[in-house]
Amino acid sequence: xxxxxxxxxxxxxxxxxxxxxxxxxxxxxxxxxxxxxxxxxxxxxxxxxxxxxxxxxxxxxxxxxxxxxxxxxxxxxxxxxxxxx
Amino acid sequence: xxxxxxxxxxxxxxxxxxxxxxxxxxxxxxxxxxxxxxxxxxxxxxxxxxxxxxxxxxxxxxxxxxxxxxxxxxxxxxxxxxxxxxxxxxxxxxxxxxxxxxxxxxxxxxxxxxxxxxxxxxxxxxxxxxxxxxxxxxxxxxxxxxxxxxxxxxxxxxxxxxxxxxxxxxxxxxxxxxxxxxxxxxxxxxxxxxxxxxxxxxxxxxxxxxxxxxxxxxxxxxxxxxxxxxxxxxxxxxxxxxxxxxxxxxxxxxxxxxxxxxxxxxxxxxxxxxxxxxxxxxxxxxxxxxxxxxxxxxxxxxxxxxxxxxxxxxxxxxxxxxxxxxxxxxxxxxxxxxxxxxxxxxxxxxxxxx
Numbered sequence: 184x185x186x187x188x189x190x191x192x193x194x195x196x197x198x199x200x201x202x203x204x205x206x207x208x209x210x211x212x213x214x215x216x217x218x219x220x221x222x223x224x225x226x227x228x229x230x231x232x233x234x235x236x237x238x239x240x241x242x243x244x245x246x247x248x249x250x251x252x253x254x255x256x257x258x259x260x261x262x263x264x265x266x267x268x
Numbered sequence: 269x270x271x272x273x274x275x276x277x278x279x280x281x282x283x284x285x286x287x288x289x290x291x292x293x294x295x296x297x298x299x300x301x302x303x304x305x306x307x308x309x310x311x312x313x314x315x316x317x318x319x320x321x322x323x324x325x326x327x328x329x330x331x332x333x334x335x336x337x338x339x340x341x342x343x344x345x346x347x348x349x350x351x352x353x354x355x356x357x358x359x360x361x362x363x364x365x366x367x368x369x370x371x372x373x374x375x376x377x378x379x380x381x382x383x384x385x386x387x388x389x390x391x392x393x394x395x396x397x398x399x400x401x402x403x404x405x406x407x408x409x410x411x412x413x414x415x416x417x418x419x420x421x422x423x424x425x426x427x428x429x430x431x432x433x434x435x436x437x438x439x440x441x442x443x444x445x446x447x448x449x450x451x452x453x454x455x456x457x458x459x460x461x462x463x464x465x466x467x468x469x470x471x472x473x474x475x476x477x478x479x480x481x482x483x484x485x486x487x488x489x490x491x492x493x494x495x496x497x498x499x500x501x502x503x504x505x506x507x508x509x510x511x512x513x514x515x516x517x518x519x520x521x522x523x524x525x526x527x528x529x530x531x532x533x534x535x536x537x538x539x540x541x542x543x544x545x546x547x548x549x550x551x552x553x554x555x556x557x558x559x560x561x562x563x564x565x566x567x568x569x570x571x572x573x574x575x576x577x578x579x580x581x582x583x584x585x586x587x588x589x590x591x592x593x594x595x596x597x598x599x600x601x602x603x604x605x606x607x608x609x610x611x612x613x614x615x616x617x618x619x620x621x622x
Contacts (some may be wrong), residue, residue, distance in 0.1 A: 198376070199320065200321065201320055201321040202316065202320055203321070221317060225321070225377055225378060225381070228376070228377045229376050229377065229378065232374050232376050235374055236370075236374050239440050
């Protein structure tokens with residue numbers, strides 16, 4: 184899980200072009216949206232594409248997004264749970 | 269009729285032009301044919317979290333717009349008008365390549381959102397929370413001139429007092445490669461300062477962003493006035509062009525002899541430069557002449573670089589040696605004429621006066 188979290192941090196920095204953010208600066212449990220990294224709805228779309236492109240996971244119900252993308256850890260847990268399904 | 273004063277100007281170009289305190293003191297030399305901008309520290313103009321979604325052209329546009337606004341002391345323009353030949357090429361390419369790579373699936377939104385031609389004007393308005401007139405002209409080699417024409421009409425008809433007007437284009441490797449196949453660029457790398465020494469087809473590619481704050485009231489900075497503008501397509505002969513220039517000057521009650529400096533759009537392409545020789549020899553013999561495309565390269569809105577150059581020369585009353593075509597020195601610089609054309613198709617005239 185910790186390995187996946189670190190990998191996800193790097194991927195988030197890359198797809199969202201967070202030029203000044205280092206992976207160690209991202210708290211795996213902090214909210215991604217609003218506070219924390221302060222991401223917005225366009226970032227959410229980028230993260231949905233990231234999940235599908237890099238992990239083959241498609242989010243069927245948009246309502247799940249809020250829970251899945253709450254933090255890096257919640258994303259990692261969702262990936263672990265759904266990868267290969 | 270209202271005068272059009274240039275109260276502030278900002279430029280991000282392949283030269284060190286973003287600091288108005290310096291005027292072509294250090295010249296950037298390129299030994300390849302695709303010139304890119306010398307960037308300022310964009311973080312001084314745009315917060316990092318906003319910067320991350322902006323491609324180069326948006327950064328260039330916002331930075332140069334803010335420089336011109338700060339200089340003019342204007343926080344909210346009555347109109348924002350931008351001109352671009354190619355728009356946000358890098359983001360457009362990114363989006364299209366992503367479509368091909370992913371078989372039209374899994375498309376990320378950011379590059380698509382930022383790929384439209386009016387993105388720069390829109391981003392400037394968003395940052396300023398400006399709900400006023402906002403327009404983008406996309407008309408190849410006339411794009412920047414159309415902006416100025418619109419600004420002149422808005423100010424003279426009393427619809428606007430302060431107009432933020434800019435011309436902007438970016439180059440990319442793909443754009444350079446595709447337009448190269450159309451014969452735009454020189455086959456072999458050319459040192460930019462030797463552009464006119466190379467007697468061959470093609471020119472060098474470039475890019476840049478120039479924004480000016482145009483106003484109906486004279487500001488603290490004295491970059492002169494935008495007096496008049498003219499555009500014409502594919503003239504039938506050099507004689508027609510000569511007469512067109514004479515008529516253009518006549519509308520401002522000027523003769524060619526009243527011009528203190530003529531800035532010509534020599535691109536180093538022997539197919540298209542002849543008209544500049546003809547005009548220089550027939551109308552402006554004995555009058556100081558300058559050129560500029562060796563500093564910024566050729567692009568659809570390259571005349572915006574000439575506009576910046578003319579405004580700086582009028583303000584500083586000094587012609588840098590690097591742009592001179594001769595050793596002539598005017599006693600004072602009051603009237604500057606810019607004559608440019610893009611690939612001998614889109615011809616433009618701009619008159620700036622003290």
